[in-house]
Amino acid sequence: MKKKALVLSPESRLKEVCSDKCRTLLNEHFDVSWNETGKDYTKEELAEMVSDAEVIITSWGSPSLSEEALEKAVKLHSIGHAAGTVKNLVPKQIFSRGVRVFSAAPRIALSVGEYCLAALLASLRHLPTLDASLRAGQWRELGLKGRELTGSTIGIISASSTARAFIKLLAPFQVNVLVYDPYLSEEAAAALNVTRASLEEVMSCPIISVHAPKLPATERMLTRELLALIPNGAVFINSSRGPVVDEQAFMDELNSGRFFAALDVFEKEPLVADSPIRSLPNVLITPHVAGASVQGHLSLMEEVVKDIIRGLNEEKTTYEVSERMWEVMA
């Protein structure tokens, strides 16, 4: 008999994260209860529905799977989150109940990695600036000459899944990658083909990419003193979270015009309408979309469903979140 699976996302949200292949896969392997209400379930509706669910599939907008909501979910085996972090979705206690938790966050990391390379190369070659100057009727009046990435040194803050996705894409560029991450072992660094470094060393690189998760320990970890280390002419990329950076100190540095920044995240989002960041010439700014892509989103549910099936078959899983991982997650 097929196991019972409860898919929490209504159709409107499902179509973004669940491919046709994923629908087929779910129906083949599970007795699926699809959300046909046209809206997200409330906490109360959810509490009523979980009693026979063996697998629960969630995505953005799904109600929190609190202890209370899952009180009657006595048959629950696996929770798969077709989105990013599960930190706010499942409580830590779920692990002690033996429920296995899966998150598609590493799949999102690929989109972030591609964004980082896109933003880095576009910044090195002044693409947005040149495009704007041509639209303004110019040709080469700015006298800008781009820079190559090949052979550069890149400083990475935190060896997170997004950093790892980015590092993989750097392979053909023969770059020298320095990583600051207190949890990265010498062996893991060697396997990634990177060198462990201090935060000061990383912040002194000509290219810097921030991948630190938002945690109490990382809040404003990039202090005024550290931001002052960014070399003139550097490219600084933040695709993680705004509050990791002391934004006022960062604005003071940016105002000098001495380096370029590609910023996808900000202290306050949406970025306030009159933010001075919006008019700086030395930034490339995007609305927190580094992790968002058509293909990436459409793969999310399929990836976690496949992994849950692997888990049920007692095969090696890829997207499973352990209690230890949950603790250091953003």
Added chain:
Amino acid sequence: MKKKALVLSPESRLKEVCSDKCRTLLNEHFDVSWNETGKDYTKEELAEMVSDAEVIITSWGSPSLSEEALEKAVKLHSIGHAAGTVKNLVPKQIFSRGVRVFSAAPRIALSVGEYCLAALLASLRHLPTLDASLRAGQWRELGLKGRELTGSTIGIISASSTARAFIKLLAPFQVNVLVYDPYLSEEAAAALNVTRASLEEVMSCPIISVHAPKLPATERMLTRELLALIPNGAVFINSSRGPVVDEQAFMDELNSGRFFAALDVFEKEPLVADSPIRSLPNVLITPHVAGASVQGHLSLMEEVVKDIIRGLNEEKTTYEVSERMWEVMA
């Protein structure tokens, strides 16, 4: 005794293409005559100076090394061009005189390859459009979702050195690369890990990159009929030469808004001030700078000098241009 080398570029141009390392290398290996006139030599000055030159080093702006100019260059062994194509620099007859010709064009190809990946990723992720929308006070109002490169199919027109540099950078993206090039053998395609395809197949890919040299045979090779094959939603990149494309037909296609183009080259350059291309929403435009980068330019002379030394030592050369290559060059 050191061989006599004649460096044609004046200091003002030399500093862009000749690194300190290259100056040292030249002085170590040759008895160098540097151009201290502050300007390019005229044809007449050159004709007077070549009689004892065994090596001539040129770059942008150097006078053409015509048969006439080289009449007295009886000791000439090698010509090294620290720039792109040597087609307009040396006449075909030079080869029958046994002079070896070197061009740094393949070094420029790396900058072009990086530009292509930069333009492609920036286009897929709508970076210039999003940056402009944030500067206009918006956040996510455009509702644009980017696309990933990983797993895509890419059509390449001409397996030139710039195409090969681009293809190398695509390695981590697990893409499927189709190449149209009448000179590309099955074996060479396999070595590049690409598939040979017809021009029609390549023009039907969701990502298309043009690398064809400007030759009589390639003029307007991308006809109205071929341009009509570009799929909706595609990204089309031209980093080779404007005249390869039927620009009026291309404008008609672009005006439909049905695909996006990253254009570094145009039929007429500089792009005319009132060109309608300048105001299209679905293009990323740059002023013919794909091959221009600080590091790339500063490596040019060093690369050809090193290769000339290899040639003199009867070692394998990298940048040497054969008579056969000269014929199919742009």
